[in-house]
Amino acid sequence: MKKPELVFIPLAASSHLTGSIQFFAKSLLDQDEHLSITVLIILLPPQTDLDPYTKSIVSSNSNIKFIIIPPAITSHIPQPFSSSICIEMFVHRVCESHKPQVELAIKDLVLDESTQLVGVVLDMFSSCMIDVANKFKVPSYMFCSFSTAYLGFLLHLPDRHNQVGDNFHPSDSDSVIPSFQNHVPANVLPGAVFDKSGGGYESYVYFGTRFKECKGFIVNSFAEVEPYALYSIVTPPNVYPVGPLIEFKNRNDSSGSTKSEIKNWLDNQPLKSVLFLCFGTMGYFNESQLAQIAIALERSGHRFLWSIRQPPRDGNVATSDYTNVQKVLPDGFLERVKERGMVCGWAPQAEVLAHGAVKGFVSHCGWNSVLESLWYNVPIATWPLHAEQQLNAFLLVKELELAVELSLSYRSHGSELVMADQIERAINSLMNDANPVREKVKDISEKGRNAMIKGGSSFVTLEKLVQDMLQNINKSEQ
The missing domain is CATH 3.40.50.2000 (Glycogen Phosphorylase B;)
Incomplete structure (x- = not known):
């Protein structure tokens, strides 16, 4: 044959x-x-x-x-x-x-x-x-x-x-x-x-x-x-x-914080206490939007790991790490949150989501990221940026009731500015143990693993x- x-x-x-x-x-x-x-x-x-x-x-x-x-x-x-x-x-x-x-x-x-x-x-x-x-x-x-x-x-x-x-x-x-x-x-x-x-x-x-x-x-x-x-x-x-x-291990594209530094920081956080913010290899925000996210994170009081990437350069479509992220964040922000927050460049997304300290995920809603979040039982707050991500966010929030709505229609090349109050409300809802989304994600996570x-x-x-x-x-x- x-x-x-x-x-x-x-x-x-x-x-x-x-x-x-x-x-x-x-x-x-x-x-x-x-x-x-x-x-x-x-x-x-x-x-x-x-x-x-x-x-x-x-x-x-x-x-x-x-x-x-x-x-x-x-x-x-x-x-x-x-x-x-x-x-x-x-x-x-x-x-x-x-x-x-x-x-x-x-x-x-x-x-x-x-x-x-x-x-x-x-x-x-x-x-x-x-x-x-x-x-x-x-x-x-x-x-x-x-x-x-x-x-x-x-x-x-x-x-x-x-x-x-x-x-x-x-x-x-x-x-x-x-x-x-x-x-x-x-x-x-x-x-x-x-x-x-x-x-x-x-x-x-x-x-x-x-x-x-x-x-x-x-x-x-x-x-x-x-x-x-x-x-x-x-x-x-x-x-x-x-x-x-899904991919169980990610590439290491880091030119700033290393994978080991991120892991060590997470190892020192309490179980199910950390909010993870990550927006994919093509995800970035301007300084005005970064400031609003920083204000929301500072006011929320939650522990967080925030991956920040700078806009593409030299004709590339992918983002890169900032050489000095402090320059694009509000004055004194890093000092004020240093006891409960870590800001990094590239982050090993799948490995972070798999860590026991992570409780919530603010995501651009790329489909690979959605599947990773479900696999590791980490609910999402939706912040789509481009391509089909807005439709993914709509699917998660309105159709499947598996995510918290932060935004459904944000576009990275638009003029919309999501304000700190809106971000903070979504974060607090996502991190709330009583949110029914958490139980639904847990159930579908088990079903996804059993499917394989x-x-x-x-x-x-x-x-x-x-x-x-x-x-x-x-x-x-x-």
């Missing part, structure tokens, strides 16, 4: 690579040792090589083969941030330009007579590669590093476009989206769907349209946390919730997915 081969084509950004490779691919190999996985990596300009963290993933997975696709000529594609084109359209065009190289790479794989290509696993931004999979007459599977409810939103966009024919507007009335029980306000929709001139809306409609051509959606979620969204999606294509797939063990919902779903993939061998030989 030929060895079944899966090809992964993820976006070459660390969160996408770790989501689709380190978690899902390794889970597949655990299910069936006969599987072989090849990952075709498309670098995004100005990338010229993988970052050190991703390289460490590559070197640590001997059962997974990595191939960096030769760069295509992308000089004709306008750069985001320096032109009117949005990041979604830019990434889509870069992936589109790499189709010939990807096709050649897959062709080399299928020339090996000992292997049988059984499918191609894509992510949202590489959905154009469905065309390449079709050339080899194999099915495409979409790995969704976001919620099932958000998948439903993307699938809804082409239907809405056929009816309305135009992008969303901030003044729109609340939307009926099949994967949400509640009507969804316009101010929590992803910013891209309001963007007509830069191609954001066009890109999202394109993604949703191509999604429907897949054989299956592999979602990093679990049935127990999103039952309504899961059953709202009409199949086929099939939906395979295989999560929560043998016999659990996600474990069984992953078994079914592997069986479905292996059936492609028989079909191709008929």
